[in-house]
Amino acid sequence: MKQSLENALQHAVDQLLKENGVEAEVQVQLTRPKQKQHGDYAANVAMSLAGRLNREPRTVAEMILSSVEWPDAVEGTEIAGPGFINIRLKHASEAEVIKKIVRQGRAYGCVELSEGAEKVNLEFVSANPTGPMHVGHGRGAVVGDSLGRILTSQGYSVHREYYINDAGTQIGVLASSLWKRVEQQAGIDVELSDGEYPGEYLVEVAREFLEQYSFEDLDEMDHDREVWPIVIDYAIEKMMEMIQNDLAALGIEFDRFFSEKTLHESGKITDLIEQLKTDDLIYLGTLPPPKGKEVKDYNPVEQWLFRTTRFGDDVDRPLAKKDGTPTYFAADIAYHVDKFERGFKRQIDIWGADHGGYVTRVQSAVKALTGLEGQPEVLLVQMVNLTRGGEQVKMSKRAGTFVTLREVVDEVGADAVRFNFMTRRVESQLDFDLEAAKQKSDENPVYYVQYAHARVCAILRKAGEEGVVAVEAEQVNSSRLIADEEKKLVALMLSYPEMLDKAANRHEAYRVAVYLMDIARSLHGFYHKHRVISSDEELTQARMLLVTAVGQVIRNGLLMLGVSAPERM
């Protein structure tokens, strides 16, 4: 509908421009006015054209309107305010959408996956396999998963990936932490050193480890060459198992877990560095001391530096550490190039805000190596502030007062966690209150929306009990739906596909949550003002179809967020 109106207007505008010898292309864009007295759609072209045509905006509007050939659904138009063109539609034609929604069901709002669908690589979570995930990871996980669902619904071919940082120093720390826990259980008196992982979870893992391996056997083996690899592999496997379980508790799955270690082992990183040398993209140099903080032990060291400054970065970045092993950055470049080689020209990475300083560097490197501009597209998810009844939940890894994501999910439920994490833009920090998330009240948007869905189901159940049989959707006279609350619902349902499209293109998954709160509110308002089941059979049928459609849209939206849609509450 919106499209056909835009086309009609565009045609008239093009003509007007041609007649007046204006070369420029002006794009017509319709918006839905906030005020209903401003019609169903509004266009501001006349005002933006006024300057070029050197005439009053309202005059321009008249000129445009005189030559538009509107589709049948248009009831009338008017020029209002400073020069808006307001379009009013015949209501019947709008309300017809409820038939389409019921007919399409789950597919309403979705774009079909076509053969040539654009491949998108969506990387998210990628939490280090050194311990349980915290709530911050959870937010990234939920945002990523929902964005994946939304992109898929809009016709993208989405590949979900988790990058396992299973190489590097922190893995060594993990392994030594685990080994000490093993030794402790074998009766040896050792203490964890500073910086090692003190969490209880490793005690449990150590216990399981000793069920599988005999400490005496291991003690006789060469520690560095034989035991160490066993401990490392075991630790990583167990950590990933735990992480995957925690993700599963939120209903999140991946297509692939990509191991950083394989990049090292396959020689991809050394190949990459050789390649960069021949391309003269790296050089031996020294970095200036870091800014902004006192560094006492700064020693300038000559190392391989990537010329990221050529591609927009502030300083060149090291690819190898002092001991010659590749930096995390080097591996990450290889990873992103690997994605590119696997055919992903479009990559989305979801990172915590604390990695913000890393974005330009990776994009610069990717640009240098693949020519892709602005890839990967990075979403920085801001921190989560965990509170309980308004009180800050103090967390310290060292003191062991660390609240894990799993604990939160177990306490408040996956639906509440997911929905609440989706109610804010990723740029804004999120306060998450454990008490509020458990409350079954207005404070908790998830129940508000789910209740609207359950309410629709209750109405339809009741109709069944009273022997009201829904007729074929096509037989329903939707033009009976003329109350303000009904028009509002119709308008919202009509905008659902537009909203999803926007959410996908701008990577703004929270829009779905905001939309759902909006349509739930309208449903509740409608419910209190009007009765669906009445003695007016024709109206009863129309309203039953209306609420059926609302229920469908709510279900579809909740599905995008991975939140359940209960039929009873």
Added chain:
RNA sequence: GCGCCUGUAGCUCAGCUGGAUAGAGCAACGGACUUCUAAUCCGUAGGUCGCAGGUUCGAAUCCUGCCAGGCGCGCCA
């Protein structure tokens, strides 16, 4: 010092590729359950859109400067 994010009602936030009278929820106050679910609804009240300039027919929205908070700034990931 530099970079990124944020600043809108008492609180938490929408609105930000410029549009008409800046919207919700919570909290406050007043109402609505013999009715299809009150986990709900209706009403009242609440605003220098951080501050100051600029751009223009029009700025919460774009630009510049400043203020405040968060995150980050060596071969950690």
